[in-house]
Amino acid sequence: MLGGRTNHWGRYSFRNGPYDFKPKSRDGLGFDWPLSYEDVAPYYDKVEMLIGVYGDNNGLENTPDSPDGCLLPPPKPRISDLLMQNRAKGMGIPVVAAHRAVLTQRLDYNRLPAKLHPGNAFAQRIVSEAMQTRAACFWATPCGRGCSIRATYQSTTVHIPPAMASGNLDVLPNAMVREVTVNAQGKATGITIIDKTSGKERHASARVVVLAASACETVRILLNSRNAQFPQGVANSSGLVGKYIMDTVGSSLSAQIPLLESLPPYNDDGAGGAHIYAPWWLYKEQLAGKLNFPRGYHIEYGGGRAMPSASTGASMEWLTGGSYGRKFKEDARRYYGSFVSFSGRGDMIPNENSFCEIDPSKKDVWGIPVLRFHWKWSEHETRQAAHMQQTFADIISAMGGKVRGKPQLDGAKAIAQGGLIIHEVGGAIMGDNPSKSVTNQWCQTHDVKNLFLTDGAPFPSNADKNPTQTIMALAWRASDYIVSELKKGNL
Ligand SMILES: Cc1cc2nc3c(=O)[nH]c(=O)nc-3n(C[C@H](O)[C@H](O)[C@H](O)COP(=O)(O)OP(=O)(O)OC[C@H]3O[C@@H](n4cnc5c(N)ncnc54)[C@H](O)[C@@H]3O)c2cc1C
Ligand code: SF4
Numbered sequence: 001m002l003g004g005r006t007n008h009w010g011r012y013s014f015r016n017g018p019y020d021f022k023p024k025s026r027d028g029l030g031f032d033w034p035l036s037y038e039d040v041a042p043y044y045d046k047v048e049m050l051i052g053v054y055g056d057n058n059g060l061e062n063t064p065d066s067p068d069g070c071l072l073p074p075p076k077p078r079i080s081d082l083l084m085q086n087r088a089k090g091m092g093i094p095v096v097a098a099h100r101a102v103l104t105q106r107l108d109y110n111r112l113p114a115k116l117h118p119g120n121a122f123a124q125r126i127v128s129e130a131m132q133t134r135a136a137c138f139w140a141t142p143c144g145r146g147c148s149i150r151a152t153y154q155s156t157t158v159h160i161p162p163a164m165a166s167g168n169l170d171v172l173p174n175a176m177v178r179e180v181t182v183n184a185q186g187k188a189t190g191i192t193i194i195d196k197t198s199g200k201e202r203h204a205s206a207r208v209v210v211l212a213a214s215a216c217e218t219v220r221i222l223l224n225s226r227n228a229q230f231p232q233g234v235a236n237s238s239g240l241v242g243k244y245i246m247d248t249v250g251s252s253l254s255a256q257i258p259l260l261e262s263l264p265p266y267n268d269d270g271a272g273g274a275h276i277y278a279p280w281w282l283y284k285e286q287l288a289g290k291l292n293f294p295r296g297y298h299i300e301y302g303g304g305r306a307m308p309s310a311s312t313g314a315s316m317e318w319l320t321g322g323s324y325g326r327k328f329k330e331d332a333r334r335y336y337g338s339f340v341s342f343s344g345r346g347d348m349i350p351n352e353n354s355f356c357e358i359d360p361s362k363k364d365v366w367g368i369p370v371l372r373f374h375w376k377w378s379e380h381e382t383r384q385a386a387h388m389q390q391t392f393a394d395i396i397s398a399m400g401g402k403v404r405g406k407p408q409l410d411g412a413k414a415i416a417q418g419g420l421i422i423h424e425v426g427g428a429i430m431g432d433n434p435s436k437s438v439t440n441q442w443c444q445t446h447d448v449k450n451l452f453l454t455d456g457a458p459f460p461s462n463a464d465k466n467p468t469q470t471i472m473a474l475a476w477r478a479s480d481y482i483v484s485e486l487k488k489g490n491l
Pocket of ligand 2: 102103136137138139140141142143144146147148149150151152270271272
């Protein structure tokens with residue numbers, strides 16, 4: 001899909017915190033990144049200014065504040081948000097404005113482009129023009145289908161139009177990349193693609209090849225790029241391509257809150273997604289060894305009185321037993337808006353048992369070998385999932401609510417299947433040592449100097465923070481590095 005999954009993502013846009021880049025130094029598990037929060041922070045600033053992220057600064061541990069002028073004002077909390085915030089506060093859980101890539105006001109197209117592209121009048125002009133095409137959210141429609149007024153960030157409306165306007169971008173639709181080609185000197189020369197309309201093979205040559213096909217697909221392309229020089233796949237002298245794939249730890253619980261019943265009807269749609277969330281709050285307890293798992297999670301919270309859907313009636317059957325006619329209407333008015341949901345999103349530590357490799361026999365419709373996956377959660381994650389369930393149940397109880405079903409305190413059963421949260425990262429992890437990593441801190445492969453991976457593949461850990469803003473910040477940082485290396489004649 002042109003523009004990838006940002007066309008329909010959830011738009012949670014978080015910064016990793018300083019601990020998230022040095023997890024091994026804190027608890028001895030997994031890997032440290034070969035860079036620090038300070039290295040990435042200027043790019044987080046730029047990403048926020050370019051795409052438009054609402055949120056605010058709360059001075060919380062490992063939950064970085066943004067400099068003035070980066071964030072847009074958050075939408076006001078919904079009624080159900082205020083209740084949850086109030087009750088969670090009593091339990092010591094901070095509930096603050098969510099950070100999401102939705103415009104709550106128009107971007108300042110006079111000020112921001114100069115901050116994003118200092119000294120580059122041409123880039124400033126095309127970015128300013130693209131910013132002017134985006135309106136602020138009018139709180140009325142389901143954003144999951146994309147936003148026709150361009151209030152949400154998606155790459156099809158934010159990155160691609162100015163890139164097209166630059167005259168430097170050719171989009172080749174229906175071009176399925178199969179492999180990276182390399183020359184005798186071990187430099188990448190381009191990519192081989194299958195034209196999906198004709199099934200024919202084509203080649204595109206390049207001075208620099210950047211793969212950003214999403215973490216696992218980038219791994220697949222590397223592993224499928226085999227030749228005499230790279231019999232294990234391009235950039236895979238370490239044997240680590242495909243290893244240490246990660247997802248986010250996920251577990252959910254929903255409930256009904258009698259206090260929210262029978263409220264008068266009003267428009268509470270908001271920015272088509274969460275207005276608040278709870279960042280991880282138990283860093284100190286964890287450091288003191290008071291928890292039985294090493295890494296944290298944040299809570300994504302759902303509630304409110306958004307436009308009803310066909311399933312709204314069905315979602316209250318567990319309370320009504322399936323009412324009908326007049327009673328159904330009364331029940332709908334009573335219960336509508338009183339349902340809430342909690343989703344934990346937690347840190348996964350890379351492990352040896354979670355990896356992908358080329359399937360020896362299966363191919364896709366274009367004749368390209370596919371991946372097969374191996375997955376195992378460790379106790380670090382399953383215990384975290386059990387903690388999520390207990391926390392959600394406690395908050396629901398503090399809200400005077402009824403849990404739908406019951407909390408699953410067996411973490412191995414509570415945890416979502418690997419891959420289900422769709423935050424896949426890793427598979428070509430970054431590091432300083434070429435025998436223990438695939439890329440360096442610039443997303444540049446150790447083996448092939450003019451080959452870069454700018455999706456989640458180089459992540460050596462998966463913090464609880466949803467990964468996309470970090471993917472974008474690292475991609476921007478890698479791009480600046482590519483330009484400077486090209487100017488020096490190093491690529
Ligand atoms: C429903 C949903 C909700 C999500 N919510 C959030 C969220 O709230 N916050 C968050 O941080 N993340 C979220 N994510 C994850 C987020 O979408 C991804 O992290 C992000 O899109 C990754 O960007 P990417 O460019 O690496 O990959 P993608 O967005 O997947 O883009 C890869 C692109 O490469 C193309 N491609 C793939 N293979 C080939 C090939 N062989 N040849 C040619 N082209 C190819 C694809 O068509 C696509 O255009 C969500 C994902 C989904 C699906
Ligand atoms: S609610 Fe969502 S789709 Fe509707 S205008 Fe706002 S951001 Fe766009």
